[in-house]
Amino acid sequence: MKLNQFVIIGLGRFGSNLGRELVRLGYEVLGVDRDEEKVQELSNVLTHTIVADATEEEVLRSVGARNFDCGVVAIGDDIQASILATILLKELGVKKVVAKAVSDLHGRVLERMGVDRIIYPERDMGVRVAHQLVSPNLLDYIELSKKYTIAELAVPQCWSGKSLEDVDLRGKFGCSIVAINKPQGMIIAPAAKDVLSTEDVMVVIGTNDQIEQCQESFDSGE
Incomplete structure (x- = not known):
């Protein structure tokens, strides 16, 4: 299955660089973050950006997260938020869910949740x-x-x-x-x-x- 549309939750260093490269490669990217400054910085780079809390189900529903080919949870500084956002993407039926893990324990939790791919950038x-x-x-x-x-x-x-x-x-x-x-x-x-x-x-x-x-x-x- 060819992936064309990505939603990236968390626009820190990993998420923002991932989004920039996907756009450069010709894909559509929606970036979501609670930090207005990070969202503003990427507003003219990514296809769409939104200031929102992706741990709220209604937020992900309203942005049409379930219609994206791949959801990437790139939250690194808040494990609880990472897990909640991942659960919501899975429950909404996103075709492929990828998540960043900051530790082996975090990765094991994500694995049990059925994440399609777990990434350990620093490791x-x-x-x-x-x-x-x-x-x-x-x-x-x-x-x-x-x-x-x-x-x-x-x-x-x-x-x-x-x-x-x-x-x-x-x-x-x-x-x-x-x-x-x-x-x-x-x-x-x-x-x-x-x-x-x-x-x-x-x-x-x-x-x-x-x-x-x-x-x-x-x-x-x-």
């Missing part, structure tokens, strides 16, 4: 930066689940000029190269005969252990 960014700092070949790192990861890896010098068949990433580590970002464009589902160069970025998917073994091999120059 996730910390993990990504840590991996980038200790592995020079790792350009980006996203944990898809507790078991699987997708990573962007720079091609090491020793692989330049070799085909995917030659490097045999799946045979060595069990992970797969699902795309190659070359200067001339992205190759999705590359073939075994596709050749790598040091200018390329590989998009690799596998278990956390497989990705870690692959990184260690790159760092050691194997």
Whole structure:
């Protein structure tokens, strides 16, 4: 299902940046916050903004929250308000509900409420930066689940000029190269005969252990 309309509850740093990027990508965004100053700041950026308390059911009904494809609860400083707003979005039948969690406990509560996706911005960014700092070949790192990861890896010098068949990433580590970002464009589902160069970025998917073994091999120059 393609999502076109988003309602974001909470226009702090996370919510406002999320809204800005969604609008930049061409989507419609309604921003809701109790803070008039935050709403005013984004009034000319988001598609619509409203000063309101999203923990009140009538407020969400009046703005037509149930008609949005996705509701994002981006409240970070008030866990009670975050939970209440999330409950209301679920009860109103919003197709997809995403919520920001500020702690593991907060996340567990949201999970039990049936939230479609839980985001831990500070924790996730910390993990990504840590991996980038200790592995020079790792350009980006996203944990898809507790078991699987997708990573962007720079091609090491020793692989330049070799085909995917030659490097045999799946045979060595069990992970797969699902795309190659070359200067001339992205190759999705590359073939075994596709050749790598040091200018390329590989998009690799596998278990956390497989990705870690692959990184260690790159760092050691194997």
